[in-house]
Amino acid sequence: MWPTLILVALFVAAMLALPWLVRRLQQKNLLPRGMGMARGAAPLQQQVLGTLSIGPQQRVVTVQVGEGDEAVRLVLGVTAQQIQCLHVLQVQTVKAQAASEYVAKMPSFTDSLVRAQAAGSGRDSGNV
Numbered sequence: 519m520w521p522t523l524i525l526v527a528l529f530v531a532a533m534l535a536l537p538w539l540v541r542r543l544q545q546k547n548l549l550p551r552g553m554g555m556a557r558g559a560a561p562l563q564q565q566v567l568g569t570l571s572i573g574p575q576q577r578v579v580t581v582q583v584g585e586g587d588e589a590v591r592l593v594l595g596v597t598a599q600q601i602q603c604l605h606v607l608q609v610q611t612v613k614a615q616a617a618s619e620y621v622a623k624m625p626s627f628t629d630s631l632v633r634a635q636a637a638g639s640g641r642d643s644g645n646v
Contacts, residue, residue: 567591582609 567580575598582591591607625633 578604 563583563585565582567582569580570578572578577596579594579596580591581594582589584590589609591609592603593605593607595602595604
């Protein structure tokens, strides 16, 4: 009777001490803080960009995960029971966005050619 009671008491004490032990190991970086993270790895930056409610407990959420060239935008369907990835978008970096804006502001080749011809014909008419 006594050996069984001692074993049960030790088991209960171990179960009560387990959360304290896990917290202690996380503080000393011996265990990762998040699921799937390597020891010493920095957590990914995450940001909710927008939310659209489509029902009482259904939403479409756009989330950006990561920074810089590694940033990815996820379109998630969120319900009370699950979260499902609907689409993955690659994020353009600031340099790529600036380059695309510069190209968009540039006049087309046809416009440049017409302007050059108009300027050339104006100079030629004075020389005749």
